[in-house]
Amino acid sequence: MYSQMEALMSQKQLEAFFAKADSNKKLQSQISDCDSNNVCIAEVGERYGHKFSPARVSRWQRDHKTLN
Numbered sequence: 001m002y003s004q005m006e007a008l009m010s011q012k013q014l015e016a017f018f019a020k021a022d023s024n025k026k027l028q029s030q031i032s033d034c035d036s037n038n039v040c041i042a043e044v045g046e047r048y049g050h051k052f053s054p055a056r057v058s059r060w061q062r063d064h065k066t067l068n
Contacts, residue, residue: 010052014060017050 021027027048034040038054038061045052
């Protein structure tokens with residue numbers, strides 16, 4: 001189970017990943033190819049050095065009311 005510190009670190013990793021995607025067309029394409037598969041999005045993030053869970057992606061999507 002995540003500690004509060006791990007959850008915060010995971011959130012920061014996810015935010016950094018999406019910030020990177022804003023200016024990286026290749027990364028945007030890879031995220032888009034995942035469609036709504038949050039496991040896929042987490043795997044793409046890990047390939048780019050960002051560690052976060054599919055559940056963290058789901059929470060982020062819910063909080064930001066977006067699909068990807």
